[in-house]
Amino acid sequence: MDRILHSRGQVTQENIDKVNTIIKEYGYQRNIYASNLAFNKKFRFAVFLPQHEGLEYWAAPLLGVKKAAEEFERFGVKMEYFYYKYSSSAFKRQASKVLEGDFDGLLFAPIFYEESVIFLKEFKKKNIPIVMIDSNIPEIEGLDYIGQDAYQSGYLAGKLISFGIKTKSTVLIIKITREIESTSVYLQRINGFYSFFKDNKELTNFNFSEINFKASESNLLTEKMFEGINSVFVPNSRVFIVAEFLKSNNLKDIRVVGYDLLKQNLDYLNEGYIDFLINQKPEEQGYSGINHLYKKLVLKEEIEETKYIPLEIIVKENALSFK
Amino acid sequence: MDRILHSRGQVTQENIDKVNTIIKEYGYQRNIYASNLAFNKKFRFAVFLPQHEGLEYWAAPLLGVKKAAEEFERFGVKMEYFYYKYSSSAFKRQASKVLEGDFDGLLFAPIFYEESVIFLKEFKKKNIPIVMIDSNIPEIEGLDYIGQDAYQSGYLAGKLISFGIKTKSTVLIIKITREIESTSVYLQRINGFYSFFKDNKELTNFNFSEINFKASESNLLTEKMFEGINSVFVPNSRVFIVAEFLKSNNLKDIRVVGYDLLKQNLDYLNEGYIDFLINQKPEEQGYSGINHLYKKLVLKEEIEETKYIPLEIIVKENALSFK
DNA sequence: TTGAAAGCGCTAACAA
DNA sequence: TTGTTAGCGCTTTCAA
Numbered sequence: 042m043d044r045i046l047h048s049r050g051q052v053t054q055e056n057i058d059k060v061n062t063i064i065k066e067y068g069y070q071r072n073i074y075a076s077n078l079a080f081n082k083k084f085r086f087a088v089f090l091p092q093h094e095g096l097e098y099w100a101a102p103l104l105g106v107k108k109a110a111e112e113f114e115r116f117g118v119k120m121e122y123f124y125y126k127y128s129s130s131a132f133k134r135q136a137s138k139v140l141e142g143d144f145d146g147l148l149f150a151p152i153f154y155e156e157s158v159i160f161l162k163e164f165k166k167k168n169i170p171i172v173m174i175d176s177n178i179p180e181i182e183g184l185d186y187i188g189q190d191a192y193q194s195g196y197l198a199g200k201l202i203s204f205g206i207k208t209k210s211t212v213l214i215i216k217i218t219r220e221i222e223s224t225s226v227y228l229q230r231i232n233g234f235y236s237f238f239k240d241n242k243e244l245t246n247f248n249f250s251e252i253n254f255k256a257s258e259s260n261l262l263t264e265k266m267f268e269g270i271n272s273v274f275v276p277n278s279r280v281f282i283v284a285e286f287l288k289s290n291n292l293k294d295i296r297v298v299g300y301d302l303l304k305q306n307l308d309y310l311n312e313g314y315i316d317f318l319i320n321q322k323p324e325e326q327g328y329s330g331i332n333h334l335y336k337k338l339v340l341k342e343e344i345e346e347t348k349y350i351p352l353e354i355i356v357k358e359n360a361l362s363f364k
Numbered sequence: 365m366d367r368i369l370h371s372r373g374q375v376t377q378e379n380i381d382k383v384n385t386i387i388k389e390y391g392y393q394r395n396i397y398a399s400n401l402a403f404n405k406k407f408r409f410a411v412f413l414p415q416h417e418g419l420e421y422w423a424a425p426l427l428g429v430k431k432a433a434e435e436f437e438r439f440g441v442k443m444e445y446f447y448y449k450y451s452s453s454a455f456k457r458q459a460s461k462v463l464e465g466d467f468d469g470l471l472f473a474p475i476f477y478e479e480s481v482i483f484l485k486e487f488k489k490k491n492i493p494i495v496m497i498d499s500n501i502p503e504i505e506g507l508d509y510i511g512q513d514a515y516q517s518g519y520l521a522g523k524l525i526s527f528g529i530k531t532k533s534t535v536l537i538i539k540i541t542r543e544i545e546s547t548s549v550y551l552q553r554i555n556g557f558y559s560f561f562k563d564n565k566e567l568t569n570f571n572f573s574e575i576n577f578k579a580s581e582s583n584l585l586t587e588k589m590f591e592g593i594n595s596v597f598v599p600n601s602r603v604f605i606v607a608e609f610l611k612s613n614n615l616k617d618i619r620v621v622g623y624d625l626l627k628q629n630l631d632y633l634n635e636g637y638i639d640f641l642i643n644q645k646p647e648e649q650g651y652s653g654i655n656h657l658y659k660k661l662v663l664k665e666e667i668e669e670t671k672y673i674p675l676e677i678i679v680k681e682n683a684l685s686f687k
Numbered sequence: 688t689t690g691a692a693a694g695c696g697c698t699a700a701c702a703a
Numbered sequence: 704t705t706g707t708t709a710g711c712g713c714t715t716t717c718a719a
Contacts, residue, residue: 073438074401075696078711115396115663190685197681204679205528205619237681296528340438352682356527358520358560359675362513398712401695 073340077117084118084338086331087144089135091152092124097303098278098323099150102174105327106148113335120331127219129153136160146334148327150175154225172333174326176226177347187329187348189321194300194352195230195276199237201298201317201354202247202272209246210271216253217279230276230300262286272296280318284309302355302363310357320353320363396663400440407441409657410467412458414475415447420626421601421646422473425497428650429471436658443654450542452476459483469657471650473498477548495656497649499549500670508669510652512644517623518553518599520675522560524621524640525595532569533594539576540602553599553623585609595619603641607632625678625686633680643676643686 093100110120121142125135132153139147140163147164151157151173161181164171170185177186202212214231238244254261256279267273267287273295275283280299287295288309298317299306309315329348336342355363416423433443444465448458455476462470463486470487474480474496484504487494493508500509525535537554561567573593577584579602590596590610596618598606603622610618611632621640622629632638652671659665678686 070438072401072696074397075711076698078395078397078401078713079696079698081698081711115393193682193685197679200679200681349685351676352685353674354677354679354682356520356523356677358523359516359677362516362672362675364674395712398695399714401697402712402714404695404714 071341077339082117084145084335085143086118086120086146086148086334087123087139087142088120088331089123089125089139089147089149091150092126096127097305098301101323102150102327102330105324105329106331107327108324109328109331109335113331113339116335116339118331118335118339127152129156132156140164144169146338147171148330148334149173151178152176154178170334170337172330174330175321175323185333185344185346185348187326187333187350189350189352191226191229192233192236194319194321195233195235196237197233197352197354198230198274198276198298198317198319199234199241201319202234202274202296203238203241203244206271207246209248211248211250211269213266213270213273214249214251215273215275215283216251217256217275217277217282218253219256227276234274234276256282264290264292267292267295270295273298275299277301278303278306280315281305281309284312284314287314288312302360307360310355310360313357316356318355318360320355322350322353326350394664400662405440407468407658407661408466409441409443409469409471409654410446410462410465411443411654412446412448412462412470412472414473415449419450420628421624424646425473425650425653428647428652429654430650431647432651432654432658436654436662439658439662441654441658441662450475452479455479463487467492469661470494471653471657472496474501475499477501493657493660495653497653498644498646508656508667508671510649510656510671510673512673512675514549514552515556515559517642517644517675518556518558519560520556520677521553521597521599521621521640521642522557524642524677525557525597525619526561526564526567526570529594530569532571534571534573534592536589536593536596537572537574538596538598538606539574540579540598540600540605541576542579550599557597557599579605587613587615590615590618593618596621598622600624601626601629603638604628604632607635607637611635611637625683630683633678633683636680639679641678641683643678645673645676649673 088106090103091099093103106120110118121144123135123139125131133156136156140160146169149171151161152175157178158181161171161178161184165181165183172185172187174187176191177188178184214234216227216231218227235249238247252266262283273283275298278299278301280297281303283299284297284306287297297315298319299315300319300321301323302318302320306315306318310318333344333348336344353363411429413426414422416426429443433441444467446458446462448454456479459479463483469492472494474484475498480501481504484494484501484507488504488506495508495510497510499514500511501507537557539550539554541550561570575589585606596606598621601622601624603620604626606622607620607629610620620638621642622638623642623644624646625641625643629638629641633641656667656671659667676686
C-alpha cells in the first residue's frame, strides 16, 4: 500500500485500482505528523535574490523570507541564501553556485532577463520546484510566480493621476532607471498607464511628456522640466528622487504617483510631496514564495502556480495600517 | 524531562533549572511532528458568527474559515458552526449552545455589544483561547482581535471624499442602518471621517449634512436629498442602495465612498456609481482567525493578540486584483 | 518523585 | 512483486 501511495513502482493495474478505490472512496488522508516524522527529511531551499545592502527595496522580500524561514524551521526547512550585486556578471557568478548546490526548492527573482532564462533552463533540468517573485518569465513553462500584474498596476496609476481632474492637465512621466536594467517591469507599467487613457476617451484634457535619466544622475532634474506640469508618474520605486526635488524647489500642487513603500517614499507621502504609492507587498512576496515551496514539498499539496499580488493604493491616511 | 517541559508538576527547583539550562542553552525545539503524532489530539473550534443567508457580507468571513478548515483538517482541527440570525434573541439562543459545548478554541464576531459582553464573560471562565473578528471589545481583557481600525477607516474615507476637490462642496453622509444595530462600528467611522476634516483645516470648502434611515426603507431616498450634493459617504456596506438610486435617477458626478466588496457594490463600482470602496478583507479575517487559533493551540506558538487589517482602497481599476 | 515502555501512523529498508 | 519490521521523537500511562 505504501508503494501505491508513492507509486514506487512494481504494481501493475492494482495501482490505479487501489488508488481509486481505497484512497478516494474511503477518503484516506495521509497523516502529516506521522509521515514527516518517519520521513525525517530536511528540506533545503535556495533563496536567490539581489543583495539588499544599498537596495532598500530588496530588503523587504528578504524580510518575508526570513520570517517564513523562522516559522518553517521547526518543520525541517532550511534556507541557503545567494545574493548578487546589481550586475550581470555578479548574477552569473552566483547562478553557477546555485546550480552546483543540492536543493529541494528554489526562490528566485529574475532581474536580468537574458541571464535568468539561461539559468532557469539549466536549473529546470534538476526537476526541482521553482518559485519566482517580483517579475515573471511566462515563456518558460513549469515555473510558479508570485507578484504583481505590472500592466494593470500602470493602468491603475493612470486612474490615480487623472482622478477628479476636469481641467487641462499635463502629465510628466519620469523614468529613473538603473545603469543596468533588464526586466521590463517599468515599461509594462507605462504601457498600462497609457492604456488607461486610451480606454477612457473622455479624458481628452491630458497631455503627456516623458523624461528619462539614470538614478545616479538625479541632479539632472531642473525646474524647467516641471513648468506647466500638473502631475508626475514615476513607474518605479525611485519616486522619492522626484519628491525630494519638488520639496527642495518648493514646487507644490503637483500630483505625484509612484511605487513601493520605501522609507523615503513614505516620508514624502506624509509630507504631501507624493500623493499615491502603489504597493507591491514585497515582504509578502518573499513570505508567500517560501510558503509556496513548503506547501508543495513538505505538505505535498497541489497549489496554484500563479499568485497575483493585489494592487494596493497607499495614501498618507492608510499608510500606517500597512505597517 | 517531559514533566519539565509541560510543567506537569512534581519537580521542585529542577524545573526552573532544567528549563533554563538545558532547553534555552541547548536551544531545544520540540519536534512538532512527533509531538502531535503522539499527542494525537483532535482540536475542536467553535465558529460563532451571524448567519450568512441573506447577508452577503457574512458569507465572506465564513469562506475564509472554511478555507482554513480544509487546510487544517489534516492537522486534527475540526470546526463546529453556530450561526445566529440578526436578532438579539437568536444570538442569545446560540450563545448558550456555544457555552454548553466542549471546545478548544472560539472564533467570534461580537455584533451585539451588550449580549456579547455577557457571553464573553461567561465563556472566558473556560479559559479557552478566543479570537474576535470584525469588531472588537477592548474592555474585556485576554481576547485576541483581528479586524480593522474603524476610526482610521473613516479618516481615510474623508481623504477619499475630499481628494482633488478645490471648489465648494457639500458632502452627504447617509447612515443606512439595520433594524437592530448595536456595535458602533459605523459611528466610529463617521467620527474618523469628521476628524479628517478637522485635522485638515485648509479644507474649508466642505459642508456636511446627514440623513439616516433603515435598510428596509430604502425607497425613502428622494432626488431632493441629493440637490446640491457633490459627494456621499456611506459608512457601511449598504452603499449599493445609494448607488442604485443614483443610477435609476441618472444622477451623475457625485462622488461616492463606501465599504466592502459586495457583489452589488463591485457592480456599481464598475459602472461608475461608486468611486471608492474600503475593503475590510472579511475573508482574510475569517482565515486569519482560524489560523490564529491553530498557531496558538496546535503549534503552541506565542502570537500577537491584535492583528489590524490594512485599509485597502478599491477603485474600478484594481478591484479585480483583489479577486 | 522518577524511570521505563507502549504506541501514535508512517517511511524505508530488507526479507521472502 | 509483496510482506514484515525497525524506528522517527514525542506523550502518556504504569510501575518502581
